[in-house]
Amino acid sequence: MKTNYRRCVSCRKVAPKTDLLRIVRVFPSRAVQLEGMGRSVYLCPQSSCLELAQKKDRLGRSLKAVVSPEIYQRLWQHLSASDTIVGGTIVESAIAESVK
Numbered sequence: 001m002k003t004n005y006r007r008c009v010s011c012r013k014v015a016p017k018t019d020l021l022r023i024v025r026v027f028p029s030r031a032v033q034l035e036g037m038g039r040s041v042y043l044c045p046q047s048s049c050l051e052l053a054q055k056k057d058r059l060g061r062s063l064k065a066v067v068s069p070e071i072y073q074r075l076w077q078h079l080s081a082s083d084t085i086v087g088g089t090i091v092e093s094a095i096a097e098s099v100k
């Protein structure tokens with residue numbers, strides 16, 4: 001399978017799509033979420049990149065949409081989940097993401 005590369009909105013580093021966190025503005029509701037079809041932006045699973053994205057509203061600017069604090073909260077959860085795998089929704093969404 002061909003590897004798709006995407007660019008992190010914070011540090012501009014290019015990495016395989018599967019290594020990055022994906023944030024999507026879904027169609028047609030324009031709601032910003034972490035899965036679904038629509039305009040997407042990518043972020044390294046690193047606290048420095050997420051912190052910068054949050055501070056500078058990189059996600060909101062790229063998506064031209066309002067990114068709710070809940071989305072950032074879930075992204076932070078993704079980061080802590082990569083350190084220690086804990087049960088629940090985080091693991092489930094990680095599996096769903098790898099299937100795509």
Ligand SMILES: [Zn+2]
Nearest residue numbers: 008011044049
């Ligand atoms: Zn980055």
